[in-house]
Amino acid sequence: MITTVTLNAAIDKTYSVKSFEMDRVSRVTDMIAVPGGKGINVARVARLLGEPVTAAGFVAGFNGQFIRSGLDTEGISHDFTEVPGESRLCLTVLDADNGTQTELLEPGPVIAENSLLTLKEKVKELAGRSTHVCFSGSLPLGCPPSLYAELITLAREAGAEAVLDASGDALAAGLEAMPLLIKPNEHEIVRLLGRPASSDDDLAACIRELMQRGIRHVVVSLGARGALAGSSGRVRRVAIPAIRAVNPVGSGDAMVAGMVTALRQGRSDADVVRFGAACGSANALQKQAGVVTDEDVERIFRDITVTDY
Ligand SMILES: Nc1ncnc2c1ncn2[C@@H]1O[C@H](COP(=O)(O)OP(=O)(O)O)[C@@H](O)[C@H]1O
Ligand SMILES: O=P(O)(O)OC[C@H]1O[C@](O)(COP(=O)(O)O)[C@@H](O)[C@@H]1O
Numbered sequence: 001m002i003t004t005v006t007l008n009a010a011i012d013k014t015y016s017v018k019s020f021e022m023d024r025v026s027r028v029t030d031m032i033a034v035p036g037g038k039g040i041n042v043a044r045v046a047r048l049l050g051e052p053v054t055a056a057g058f059v060a061g062f063n064g065q066f067i068r069s070g071l072d073t074e075g076i077s078h079d080f081t082e083v084p085g086e087s088r089l090c091l092t093v094l095d096a097d098n099g100t101q102t103e104l105l106e107p108g109p110v111i112a113e114n115s116l117l118t119l120k121e122k123v124k125e126l127a128g129r130s131t132h133v134c135f136s137g138s139l140p141l142g143c144p145p146s147l148y149a150e151l152i153t154l155a156r157e158a159g160a161e162a163v164l165d166a167s168g169d170a171l172a173a174g175l176e177a178m179p180l181l182i183k184p185n186e187h188e189i190v191r192l193l194g195r196p197a198s199s200d201d202d203l204a205a206c207i208r209e210l211m212q213r214g215i216r217h218v219v220v221s222l223g224a225r226g227a228l229a230g231s232s233g234r235v236r237r238v239a240i241p242a243i244r245a246v247n248p249v250g251s252g253d254a255m256v257a258g259m260v261t262a263l264r265q266g267r268s269d270a271d272v273v274r275f276g277a278a279c280g281s282a283n284a285l286q287k288q289a290g291v292v293t294d295e296d297v298e299r300i301f302r303d304i305t306v307t308d309y
Contacts, residue, residue, distance in 0.1 A: 001051075001052045001053065001054060001126075001129055001130045001131065002042075002043070002046050002051050002052070002053045002054075002130060002131065002132050002133075002134065002260055002261075002264070003053070003054050003055075003056055003123075003126040003127060003129075003130040003132070003133045003134070003155075003160070004039035004040065004042045004043040004046075004053065004054070004055050004056065004057075004133075004134045004136065005039050005056050005057050005123060005133060005134065005135045005136070005151065006037040006038060006039030006040050006055065006056075006057035006058075006136060006137055007039075007057050007058055007111075007119075007135075007137065007138075007139055007140055007143060007147070008037055008057075008058070008087075008088060008108040008137055008138050008139065008140040009035070009036075009037040009039075009040055009057050009058060009059050009064070009067050009080070009087050009088075009108075010035075010036045010037040010040075010063075010067075010087060010088045010089065010090040010105075010106075010108070011033055011034070011035065011036060011063050011066055011067065011087065011088075011089050011090070012032075012033070012034055012035070012036025012037070012041075012090050012092070012249075012250075012289050012290070013031065013032070013033045013089055013090070013091050013092070014031070014032045014033075014091075014092045014094060014247065014249075014287060014288065014289065015028045015030075015031055015091065015092070015093045015094065016028065016029050016030035016031070016094045016096065016287070017029065017093055017094065017095055018095070018096075018097055019095065019097050019098065020093050020095040020098065020100065020102065026093075030287075032287060032288050033066075034070055034288060034289075034290075035066070035067040035068075035070040035071050035074075035076075036090060036250075036289060036290060037057070037088075037090070037136075037137055038136035038137035038165060038252070038253050038256075039055060039056075039057055039134060039135070039136040039137060039253075040055050040057075040067070040071070040076075040290070041136075041250045041253035041254065041257075041289060041290030042134050042136055042165075042253045042254075042256050042257045042260075042290075043055040043076055043078075043257075044074065044076060044257075044290045044291065045253065045254045045257035045258070045279060045283065045290055045291070045292055046257040046260060046261055047074075047075075047076055048291070048292055048293075048294075049257065049258065049261045049279070049292070049294075049297070050261075051257075051260075051261050051264065052077075053076065053077065054077045054078060054079055054126055054130075055071060055076055055077070055078040055079075055080070056078065056079050056080060056081070056119075056122055056123065056126055057080055057081070057119075058080065058081050058082075058083045058087075058109065058111060058115065058119065058140065059080040059081075059082060059083070059087050060082065060083045060084060060085040060086050060087045060108075060109040061085060061086035061087060061109070062086065063086055063087035063088070063089065064080070064082065064086075064087045066087075067080075067087060068080065079122060079126060081115060081118050081119045081122055083109050083111055083112070083115045084109065084112070085108075085109030085110060086108075086109060087108060087109065088105065088106035088107065088108035088109075089106050090103065090104070090105045090106065091103065091104040091105075092247070092249050092289065094246075094247055094287070101247060101248065101249055103249065105138075107140070107141060108140040108141070109140055109141075110140065110141040110142045111140050111141065111142035111143050112142060113142075116142075116143065116147070119151075120150070120151065120154060123151050123154055123155060124154050124155075124157075124158050125158075127154065127155035127156075127158035127159065127160040128158040128159060128160075130155075130160045131160060131161065131264055132160055132161045132162070132163060132180075132260050132263065132264065133151075133152075133155040133160045133161070133162050133163070134162075134163040134165070134256060134257075134260060135148050135151060135152065135162065135163065135164050135165070135166065135174070135179075136164075136165040136166070136253065136256065137165070137166065138166070138167070138168075138170065139166075139170045145169040145170055145172075145173040146173045146176075147170070147173075148164060148166060148170055148171075148173065148174030148177070149173050149174050149175075149176045149177040150177075152164065152174060152177035152178075152179050153177045156177075161180040161181075161263075162177070162179040162180060163179060163180060163181045163182075163183075163256060163259075163260055164179040164181070164182050165182070165183045165184075165252065165253070165256050167184070167187075167188040167191065168188075168191060171184065171188060171192055172192055175192075175210070175213070175215065178214050178215060179215065180215075180216055180217060180263075181215075181216065181217035181218075181219065181256075181259060181260075181263075182210070182215055182217070182218055182219070183219045183220075183221060183252060183255060183256050183259070183276075184218075184220055184221075185220065185221050185222070185223070185252060186203065186220060186221075186222055186223075189203065189206050189207075189210075189220050190206075192206075193206050193209065193210075200228060200237075200309070203220055203228050204228055204230075204235045204309050206220070207220060207228060207229075207230035207235050208230065208235060210230070211230045211232075211233055216231065216232060217229070217230070217231045217259070217269070217272070218230040218231075219255075219259065219273055219276065221251075221252055221255055221277075221280065223248065223251075224240075224242075224245065224248075225240075226238040226239050226240040226277055226304075227240075227255075227273060227276075227277055228309060229273040229306075231269035231270075231272070231273070232269060234269070234308065235308075235309040236269075236270060236273065236306050236307060236308055236309055237306070237307050237308075237309045238273050238274060238277045238304060238305075238306050239304065239305045239306075239307070240277050240278075240281055240300070240303075240304050241281075241300060241303040241304070243281055243284060243285060243300070244285070245284040245285070246284065246285055246286060246287055247284065247286065247287050247288070247289065248283070248284040249289040250283050250288075250289030250290040250291075251280040251281070251283045251284050252280065253283075253289075253290055254279040254280050254282065254283035254290065254291075254292055255276040255277060255279055255280035255283075256276070257279060258275045258276040258277075258278060258279030258280070258297070259272050259273065259275065259276035261275070261279075262275040262276065270306040271306075273306060274301060274304045274306050275297075275301060277300075277304055278297045278298075278300040278301035278304055279292050279297055281296075281300045282296035282297045282300055
């Protein structure tokens with residue numbers, strides 16, 4: 001099984017708007033509201049790919065009920081820790097005319113010490129039944145930056161491999177526990193290493209540095225440019241075909257889901273990133289974040305090339 005941990009679960013709401021403008025009234029032409037937050041998106045895509053999953057993390061309030069019942073409707077198994085307050089709303093405004101996606105992310109509930117203890121027990125228990133635990137997304141208020149490192153260590157002690165998709169201090173501190181795989185995007189890796197990366201050579205040097213620290217898979221996703229991926233000491237370029245992207249929100253999560261699925265299937269390092277990138281691009285073809293179809297994934301996979309960098 002794959003367990004996903006979303007500490008700041010959300011309702012992901014997507015508004016389609018014609019010619020979105022600041023300081024103006026905009027009428028919404030189409031609306032989607034689904035359980036979201038990075039780890040939940042990973043769970044949805046992994047399940048669509050045929051993997052057994054459980055989504056865990058914190059939920060709160062009416063939005064938390066929406067998240068649980070939405071997952072029930074989708075048939076995604078979940079085991080969340082309820083906390084006081086209200087789970088957040090993450091809003092994406094899609095403007096097809098201008099080709100923009102604008103995101104507004106609420107902060108979410110404040111997590112108390114006793115809820116952290118409950119969550120740690122839950123992660124230990126789920127990790128004992130999982131091959132991989134994916135830790136994804138920002139830390140809600142009340143969670144110390146060291147939390148991912150603690151959870152990764154617990155997961156590994158329980159027998160599961162850990163994947164970390166986070167940013168800022170949460171990513172920096174989480175690295176101390178040596179997750180199996182990290183998937184920063186360009187901005188996240190630059191911030192992590194605290195130096196500019198103005199070329200792919202610079203990014204490759206960052207990837208090598210992180211592999212030397214002991215992270216086996218360091219995959220830097222580059223949006224429509226594909227990815228630069230380090231695995232077991234080698235850096236590879238992942239070149240993807242041009243597509244007509246509809247909404248790339250959630251593509252990073254779909255990529256993580258694809259890579260974990262491929263790792264579980266024992267695919268080669270090159271095919272792990274190739275399959276992950278195919279899932280990321282397939283997600284960008286959908287209006288809803290965190291959704292792929294098998295047909296899109298397989299078609300795009302065939303058109304992706306992975307070469308030594
Ligand atoms: N506009 C796009 N066109 C094609 N593929 C995309 C696009 N945006 C993302 N992807 C795919 O999804 C992967 C992850 O997307 P990216 O935007 O880099 O992640 P994140 O959402 O974490 O910032 C990319 O490596 C790529 O394969
Ligand atoms: O937990 P964070 O980092 O605040 O991010 C939350 C947001 O990330 C998303 O999961 C999208 O992430 P990606 O585009 O990086 O895959 C949204 O669905 C969600 O609203």
